[in-house]
Amino acid sequence: MPDYKNLELKELNYNSYLKIPELLSLQHELSSPTHHDELFFIIIHQAAELWFKLMLHETEALCENFREGSVSRALKKLKRLTAIADLEVKQINLLNTLTPVEFAGFRDHLRPASGFQSIQFRLIEFTYGVRESFFLSFFEKEKDKLGKLQKLLTLPSVYDEFVRAVDKAGFAVPAEVLNRDVSQPWKENAGLIQTLKSIYEKPDDNYHWVLLFEAMMDFDEKFSLWRTTHMLMVARTIGMKSGTGGSDGYKFLAARMEYKFFPELWALRTHLGTGYK
Numbered sequence: 527m528p529d530y531k532n533l534e535l536k537e538l539n540y541n542s543y544l545k546i547p548e549l550l551s552l553q554h555e556l557s558s559p560t561h562h563d564e565l566f567f568i569i570i571h572q573a574a575e576l577w578f579k580l581m582l583h584e585t586e587a588l589c590e591n592f593r594e595g596s597v598s599r600a601l602k603k604l605k606r607l608t609a610i611a612d613l614e615v616k617q618i619n620l621l622n623t624l625t626p627v628e629f630a631g632f633r634d635h636l637r638p639a640s641g642f643q644s645i646q647f648r649l650i651e652f653t654y655g656v657r658e659s660f661f662l663s664f665f666e667k668e669k670d671k672l673g674k675l676q677k678l679l680t681l682p683s684v685y686d687e688f689v690r691a692v693d694k695a696g697f698a699v700p701a702e703v704l705n706r707d708v709s710q711p712w713k714e715n716a717g718l719i720q721t722l723k724s725i726y727e728k729p730d731d732n733y734h735w736v737l738l739f740e741a742m743m744d745f746d747e748k749f750s751l752w753r754t755t756h757m758l759m760v761a762r763t764i765g766m767k768s769g770t771g772g773s774d775g776y777k778f779l780a781a782r783m784e785y786k787f788f789p790e791l792w793a794l795r796t797h798l799g800t801g802y803k
């Protein structure tokens with residue numbers, strides 16, 4: 527009788543569990559002769575995609591926490607999400623070690639590949655409610671990816687789940703916010719600002735909610751910082767050249783700086799300490 531327990535132990539190790547050989551065989555430079563910096567470029571993108579995968583995984587759990595009304599568990603998820611976003615920002619900073627001339631040495635080989643085709647980035651945006659139909663066109667030939675984005679258009683965003691949780695906890699969320707057509711873009715709501723503002727104004731009664739709001743702000747701010755850092759890195763690396771995805775590069779990215787996942791949490795700050803009703 528074979529000793530199955532020991533057999534398994536022999537087969538399972540760091541390399542087999544984590545699929546390290548498979549992982550290390552996934553980097554293929556296209557430049558010829560191979561440009562020294564292309565490996566760096568590929569690894570930065572692959573690592574970013576792995577962290578996007580985890581971001582989506584944690585976000586699913588965050589929505590579940592909102593649905594079950596667990597503020598402390600939602601807080602925990604947001605803490606990790608913010609740490610991941612922070613790491614993504616630092617990864618973009620790593621690209622400052624790639625000079626414009628070094629990048630130009632292999633950029634033409636990767637055309638027409640572009641960040642526009644990152645399905646996970648777009649899933650993150652769509653999940654958090656930033657849903658521009660323009661981006662669907664990049665997945666026309668990949669029906670499974672297109673289908674996932676289209677499905678998200680019909681589902682509540684993370685922010686919708688959040689406001690429902692606020693309502694269930696007994697705070698006055700306006701009916702038009704709760705019953706809105708989730709397929710439509712979010713419209714800032716004065717009543718929701720007022721409710722969230724009143725929670726901030728009575729921190730002693732609601733401190734766990736205040737901490738949750740601030741954790742949401744941490745994540746939203748860090749994600750915006752990714753946008754800004756990526757945009758500035760683009761200006762530094764390719765100047766005002768157009769992108770490999772066909773956009774006008776820096777200017778296109780600059781136009782997307784305003785997006786926020788949790789708009790009323792930002793808006794209420796203008797009114798705190800004033801008589802705004």
Ligand code: HEM
Binds near residue numbers: 574764778
């Ligand atoms: C030298 C490095 C990089 C350059 C020059 C660059 C340039 C650009 C440009 C010009 C765009 C606009 C779309 C286009 O026309 O292609 C873009 C979009 C994008 N890039 Fe990069 N990028 C770089 C690195 C990265 C990295 C490391 C990531 C990590 C995942 C990334 C993710 C994205 C994403 C997700 C978009 C879509 C952004 C949006 O729609 O707002 N890029 N990039």
